[in-house]
Amino acid sequence: MQNSEHRQDKPLVLAGKTYQSRLIIGSGKYADFQQNLAALEASGAEMITVAIRRVNLGQNKDEPSLLDVISPEKYTFLPNTAGCYTAADAVRTCRMARELLDGHKLVKLEVLGDQKTLYPNVTETLVAAEQLVADGFDVMVYTSDDPLIAKRLEEIGCIAVMPLGAPIGSGLGIRNPYNIRMILENATVPIIVDAGVGTASDATIAMELGCEGVLMNTAIAEAGDPVLMASAMQKAVISGREAWLAGRMPRKLYASASSPIDGTFF
């Protein structure tokens, strides 16, 4: 009497490497590197993104480096271009990261529009993405939830497209699941929601829509107990993935209703 069909799983592969975890966490706003490590361990994430302009990975030899606390042998480091507001700045920052990290090609590109809203600047992002792909980088790219821009970033050769759920640091959740749905309908690379998650159910919803993963920073780092929230997020992402694979029951006004709710009521 099942009404739904379940789906086949496929692993998350990024730049040739397979990940068991579909959660990527950040390295900003933590009390210190130790808390960041504790959250990382609690989250089960295998990848951590780092703002190359803000976090010391050896740029400054006189201060402690995150690499001393979080091992690049154990975790994939994803350098990002946070703080860049032009394509040129973002490209320069990625090259700096590559040099610093001995030829590391994987980067997360983000080009923001202004310091107030931190909304992505999609036209500069397109320019930067083209240059970085041409320059041999494996580009995971942060963008708005515009389905056409998402598709163009894929066509340019980005290896993952990362639409926002809501603005960075807003905690508003997936504000427009319809756009995420449209992005997913057309995608052939992994779609990973980046930004906007505020609590566990937001991450679950992203995965239930069919996304391949979720990246978050503030939701963990600014929770009352970041390490416990990291643990919640690990389960939230797996839970949403399993629910999507399992295939949910239909929605009805009540059980005996003859047809699923078709959106024409409200």
Place this chain on the structure above:
Amino acid sequence: MQNSEHRQDKPLVLAGKTYQSRLIIGSGKYADFQQNLAALEASGAEMITVAIRRVNLGQNKDEPSLLDVISPEKYTFLPNTAGCYTAADAVRTCRMARELLDGHKLVKLEVLGDQKTLYPNVTETLVAAEQLVADGFDVMVYTSDDPLIAKRLEEIGCIAVMPLGAPIGSGLGIRNPYNIRMILENATVPIIVDAGVGTASDATIAMELGCEGVLMNTAIAEAGDPVLMASAMQKAVISGREAWLAGRMPRKLYASASSPIDGTFF
């Protein structure tokens, strides 16, 4: 720079027994007892609710009993009064369950209004609850999300109050989190959302509101892959609980907004 406070955990205790799992699953709509057992195991639930009028626990000696497949030593059985539309019927059914199960006092009371919508009949529920409590039962009670009715059921002596998220079998999720919130503000017994969960994020949201647990049947039994959905639900409930304990970040229009969103925008 954390903006939120985390909360202290306290265990879920029902009728003197402490439960690690905050998920209760059902025994209807499964393909067979084996599938039910597999879902139960995947869900991590320690309690299973059984419609005493529909599921064979020994009433019919010529047919297989659920007790042969799911061990009452290992799991707490929660007999329920599904199919009862009057207080009298519900009380009679609970007494039958007690006899059948050698004095078992724990029951889930549900008195429904009609077969079409399966919405709870709160006035009959109040009558039945009084009689059952007076008769020595430990009553967990299914009800609407009316905060006054919920409080009265607690005052009558029910050991847990179980408001709906949405009608039984609808899969609509928590339709009115505001009412659940009002119920929680006044409760001194465990509040467990019962009915309405359709997918994993619904369960997570119930727990993020501060509920003590979630009961569900159709969301698992009518998923495309019930056992996988049961696994999703286990994580969804724990995830929501951990997020509630951890304390979520505030919501803002964007990160630099000076105040959290105050509901006056929209």
Place this chain on the structure above:
Amino acid sequence: MQNSEHRQDKPLVLAGKTYQSRLIIGSGKYADFQQNLAALEASGAEMITVAIRRVNLGQNKDEPSLLDVISPEKYTFLPNTAGCYTAADAVRTCRMARELLDGHKLVKLEVLGDQKTLYPNVTETLVAAEQLVADGFDVMVYTSDDPLIAKRLEEIGCIAVMPLGAPIGSGLGIRNPYNIRMILENATVPIIVDAGVGTASDATIAMELGCEGVLMNTAIAEAGDPVLMASAMQKAVISGREAWLAGRMPRKLYASASSPIDGTFF
């Protein structure tokens, strides 16, 4: 190429009188009677509800009476039992109103549960409704959005059933349109949303669901400009009614999608 069907209009008839306006406004929280009158005129309402325990309709001969400002010749006065927390109190208050208003039989019954939440006490409401109907009153009755209680109030003989959209004074809008929908499916008397409206679109949504009218007080009286908000509400109610009669277009993910959205996505 129209996809929808329009509906036939039928007039709003209450206690044998036909109303052109489907909006009912209140008489609490205004700066003074003059502002109340101005709002009433701007709203186009033909009926005004008055808390018989709070507003002077002649009970106190030494103070100004609302009847001196708002003419009972021109407007239907709907005495209500605001401030009553038991059936007995509500019944007594209605009888007092009838005496005061020379045999006026039309009343709005409300029995609330507590002063904090102002949520309706449905069991006391049922008791009072039975007594008032037996006593010859034309009872319009405020209640929760519980579809069974709504139906019972109709069966008792109430001439209109008035479910809340959200708690009195909350301004939260129609929190659970699904329940309102269930109430409408079974109703043979007018269903009028009472309480919860916070802004114009809330009233429009109530009417688009198929309700026969809307009653509101705080949304107008506590707006920045009550008279202008009253004008907005007049149009909001008519607009929602016309949209419901006209029959809305279907919802789709995008125009070329082959089927309407069926609620299984999100």
Place this chain on the structure above:
Amino acid sequence: MQNSEHRQDKPLVLAGKTYQSRLIIGSGKYADFQQNLAALEASGAEMITVAIRRVNLGQNKDEPSLLDVISPEKYTFLPNTAGCYTAADAVRTCRMARELLDGHKLVKLEVLGDQKTLYPNVTETLVAAEQLVADGFDVMVYTSDDPLIAKRLEEIGCIAVMPLGAPIGSGLGIRNPYNIRMILENATVPIIVDAGVGTASDATIAMELGCEGVLMNTAIAEAGDPVLMASAMQKAVISGREAWLAGRMPRKLYASASSPIDGTFF
């Protein structure tokens, strides 16, 4: 005891002309020109947008022209570039319109991404907007709800920016009020929601957010009764405007709650 402040009204001025109506309707999908005229009259709109590639305004001398039925003396015609998928096509179409309409400079620019979703192509839109503004057109521009793109279109010199509520023909309403809010915070030209409205309350909500106007086509043309829906939309837009001007009451969990709801609950 008012909690809110009302706002000062200011007229809607587009290309030097003041409009009383804040509703703009379309000319597609109607049964015939007569129905379109009837809807226009019922809507109270003073401006009608016309797809210059699809609707005969004299391009084809052998067929009836819309101008024979809807008077350009009485209504402002807003030629649009529906059906254009590149900047070059859109610019060419606007020039054709100007020629056809004797130097008419007012146009609505839309450059879409694909025929399936009709989502706007924002990069081509930027290119076309620059060329059209340089060429002396008064450009009202359809775009996504990306706040940075909206601001750039304003900076280019467009006289009104028209973000979508949802994709053309979807009827999904304002899917992301947060982005519309962000657009409004920064705008100095009129912001007019274009596309996505499905029913009256959607238009009201757009206006309650503070938009200067609403443009719609399918919601009227594909309603069961287009002329009645046009009447509903007239009131919906005025209602929403008045509510925004009046200043709505705050939202609370219940009336006695000490603070408005701050979005941290849910």
